[in-house]
Amino acid sequence: MRVYSMCSCKQRVDIIEAPEDFHDLREEWIDLWSRAEGHHHESFAVCWLSWQCVARRAGRSLRIITVRSEGRLIAVWPLVRWRNRFWTVLRRLSPESADYTTVLIDPAYSSPELVNLIWRAARERCSADIITLPYLESKGELFRLASMHHGVMKAKEHPYAVARLSMETDWHRYAESLGALSGNKPGALRRRLERRGQLELRILGPEDAQENARVIDWMLDCKREWAKRTGKQGEWLFSEAYRDYLVKLANHRDSDACARLLLATLNGAPIAASMVGLGTRSITGLIAGFDPRQNRLAPGAVATEAWVRWALECGLDLDFGVGNESFKQYWSRGHGGVVCSIDIAQTPWGRVAFAAHEYREKAKSAVARLRGARAEIYPIRAGYKALSLVVGLVAKVLHDRMRELQNMGARLQGQRVGAERAAHVQKRTEI
Secondary structure, three states, X not given: OEEEEEOOOOEEEEEEOOHHHHHHOHHHHHHHHHHOOOOHHHOHHHHHHHHHHHHOOOOOEEEEEEEEXXXXXXXXXXXXXXXXXXXXXXXXXXXXXXXXXXXXXXOOOOOHHHHHHHHHHHHHHOOOXXXXXXXXXOOOHHHHHHHOOOOEEEEEEEEEEEEOHHHOOOHHHHHHOOOOEXXXXXXXXXXXXXXXXXXXXXXXXXXXHHHHHHHHHXXXXXXXXXXXXXXXXXXXXXXHHHHHHHHHHHOOOOOOOOEEEEEEEEOOEEEEEEEEEEOOOEEEXXXXXXXXXXXXXXXXXXXXXXXXXXXXHXXXXXXXXXXXXXXXXHHHOOOEEEEEEEEEEOOHHHXXXXXXXXXXHHHHHHHHHHHHHHHHHOOOHHHHHHHHHHHHHHHHHHHHHHHHHHHHHHHHHHHHHHHHHHHHHHHHHHO
């Protein structure tokens, strides 16, 4: 563990890098999560499993920022750092799917000053060229600080939806207030499925360990097939590490946080599965899949409705996550907000990464256009040969330019490492 600084005589910021120190925070973290009425992704269990199953396998290193007041843990921001080619990157510890970026803070101590202290620790003591903040709440203090950074390279907004079901007391009254979705009132799709055979909806828990693994494998197969059809192929979805994370999450038995899996079967055969994560006051949709052969019967919509009713009867809100799909707007009755994904070049060397990426994309586009033009005029032999020469020349120029950028990057990196070593030697000499 590396101590960052003292905010005052009562508060201290630490940067935790060792996994054993991370695990030692468990009891304090669970207590803080309860006091803060934390979300699913903020719990110790989720963060620990994210580290064990995903981040550690991918070669990440821990940078967990903690704040204590008179020895009591009052804030945690779990981050990881890794090297991507020539650059170091910092982001929130997560399974790296579609997870919010938040800081877990005790509401009794929450203040802009505390968030600023944590943000400074990330920028100044976690030593990264690039900071990436996916799905950051656009009305929060952390977003305000991040968006003011002079190195903001990318910022993209995303809508999200939350059904405020904790404010509802009766399912039938709530269902009647919704109107129709694609011409169907709540319950209509389920009744249609029941006319096709024996419909069963089951919620599985950690006691169903073997069945959880089988259902998750089936659900991921369905989701991956859907992703290929729609072109929405996130790298995390095809990762074996993410699959293992979901299985361990579903089988997690401790009390601080866990997940639940819903399985819908028709005449004994699975037609839909959906997984949610449990928070203190809400549940969060994690992933879902359905049998594409049953698409016309909308089994995924039936599973979603089952979760909505379950959450209402448990007095919990339901966070549908990022996206503006019609079913999310329907069940949430328009409640939600906007999150923003921000990429920051923390150092001049980090700016080189974004410049190189932009140049590479433009080069690919230029070469594609030239190849397209060549394909159109290839019957004209002379023109074809001339264009081939032009394409080859452009490719060589682009290749040489990329080599120059890489060499410049290597020199800058060497200069930075040399400066850090010199500063370290000087510091030891002074001591």
